[in-house]
Amino acid sequence: MASATKGMEGIVAAQTAISYIDGMNGRLFYRGLDINELAERSNFEETTALLWYGKLPTQKQTESFRRKMSENRLVPNEIIALLLLLPKQATPMGVLRTAVSALASFDPATGDNSLEANVNKSIRLTAALPTIVAAWERIRKGLWPVTPSTHLDHAANFLYMLTGKEPDPVAARVLDQCFILHADHGLNASTFAARITASTLSNLHSSITSAIGTLKGPLHGGANEQVMRMLLEIGDVDRVDQFMRGAFAAKKKVMGFGHRVYKADDPRALWLQRLAAQLAELSGNQRWYQISERIRTLVQAEKPLPVNVDFYSASVYYTLDIPIDLFTPIFAISRVAGWTAHVYEQYSDNRLIRPESEYIGPLDVPYTDLNSRV
Numbered sequence: 001m002a003s004a005t006k007g008m009e010g011i012v013a014a015q016t017a018i019s020y021i022d023g024m025n026g027r028l029f030y031r032g033l034d035i036n037e038l039a040e041r042s043n044f045e046e047t048t049a050l051l052w053y054g055k056l057p058t059q060k061q062t063e064s065f066r067r068k069m070s071e072n073r074l075v076p077n078e079i080i081a082l083l084l085l086l087p088k089q090a091t092p093m094g095v096l097r098t099a100v101s102a103l104a105s106f107d108p109a110t111g112d113n114s115l116e117a118n119v120n121k122s123i124r125l126t127a128a129l130p131t132i133v134a135a136w137e138r139i140r141k142g143l144w145p146v147t148p149s150t151h152l153d154h155a156a157n158f159l160y161m162l163t164g165k166e167p168d169p170v171a172a173r174v175l176d177q178c179f180i181l182h183a184d185h186g187l188n189a190s191t192f193a194a195r196i197t198a199s200t201l202s203n204l205h206s207s208i209t210s211a212i213g214t215l216k217g218p219l220h221g222g223a224n225e226q227v228m229r230m231l232l233e234i235g236d237v238d239r240v241d242q243f244m245r246g247a248f249a250a251k252k253k254v255m256g257f258g259h260r261v262y263k264a265d266d267p268r269a270l271w272l273q274r275l276a277a278q279l280a281e282l283s284g285n286q287r288w289y290q291i292s293e294r295i296r297t298l299v300q301a302e303k304p305l306p307v308n309v310d311f312y313s314a315s316v317y318y319t320l321d322i323p324i325d326l327f328t329p330i331f332a333i334s335r336v337a338g339w340t341a342h343v344y345e346q347y348s349d350n351r352l353i354r355p356e357s358e359y360i361g362p363l364d365v366p367y368t369d370l371n372s373r374v
């Protein structure tokens with residue numbers, strides 16, 4: 001029997017036309033379009049349509065898509081009632097996973113796995129994720145959720161639902177760019193989880209529930225929250241060197257660095273670095289950006305590790321006044337665009353994903369009677 005490849009490194013487990021990572025050169029493409037150009041010129045809704053339909057929408061398609069997204073922002077009252085039942089200390093990612101799973105039972109097309117039904121479910125899900133995350137943020141603070149706006153775009157509406165105030169346009173555009181940058185990324189762990197679930201012909205909501213559970217971990221999407229906790233623990237740029245010496249000596253992993261595919265810096269991280277610098281300048285608070293820059297210099301002098309998407313997003317979200325444990329849910333709010341696109345792709349040419357394991361345990365172990373066991 002062939003031996004196991006730990007972590008499936010180097011294994012090609014699917015074909016995809018959705019996104020391509022050129023890890024050697026630090027480039028990322030959605031449907032062939034360079035991420036840099038999309039972050040500069042597109043918006044989340046258009047990027048989502050690009051991922052789902054394969055090409056940029058026309059003006060008419062864009063208008064209709066934006067309208068459908070904004071019309072589907074309200075979640076059933078029963079979902080809000082469910083959130084009210086959860087303990088206030090529940091993690092927002094755990095709450096999001098539970099709410100998405102519950103949404104399956106309220107979706108009008110829940111039993112229909114056709115492409116048309118799945119696109120409609122994806123619109124409803126993508127529109128609903130910000131509503132759930134913002135509602136949870138309000139509920140756990142003892143506040144009533146804010147009814148979604150129908151005129152603000154996806155990113156601005158999320159910020160609005162957190163506070164009940166129309167957001168600053170710069171903040172809204174920065175978050176919109178973050179959403180673009182996080183929308184898809186090849187066969188990352190959460191997307192693979194979504195595709196495995198879809199490959200059993202389970203439904204879209206089950207696939208997205210699997211993906212949210214997988215994104216949550218600190219080696220994947222959960223790293224952005226850990227980065228911010230590290231920045232706060234360091235607290236001042238003068239303390240970075242000492243902190244990092246300790247981290248290197250203890251052989252600790254530094255969150256926000258390293259990647260299975262990138263050998264060069266992650267292009268999304270470089271965009272986020274610019275956004276972090278811009279927000280530091282505008283807010284007049286350079287502290288988190290300066291600490292981040294010093295960490296990066298020291299880490300990359302110690303080891304040739306690429307900076308990844310989770311490193312600068314931490315200080316960007318923090319400067320936007322977003323609570324730390326919402327950083328990973330924000331990732332999910334964006335990545336649902338990619339997850340759903342991968343689920344359609346999996347269904348369109350499906351074969352059950354079922355790898356093998358290399359058995360390393362004993363065989364023919366005799367059964368011992370209960371009273372003879374030690």
Ligand code: ACO
Nearest residue numbers: 218219220221223252253254255256257258259260308310
């Ligand atoms: N800090 C310090 N050393 C690191 C780091 C890091 N962040 N990442 C990798 N290394 C080192 C490992 O210790 C290992 O060294 P060794 O060969 O001397 O033992 C070597 O680089 C290879 O690391 P692996 O963990 O085997 O690499 P893998 O491809 O399995 O893991 C991962 C990739 C999980 C991203 C890893 O780099 C990591 O844990 N990074 C920190 C967490 C993080 O930022 N995750 C977000 C990734 S992006 C995303 O998912 C959205």
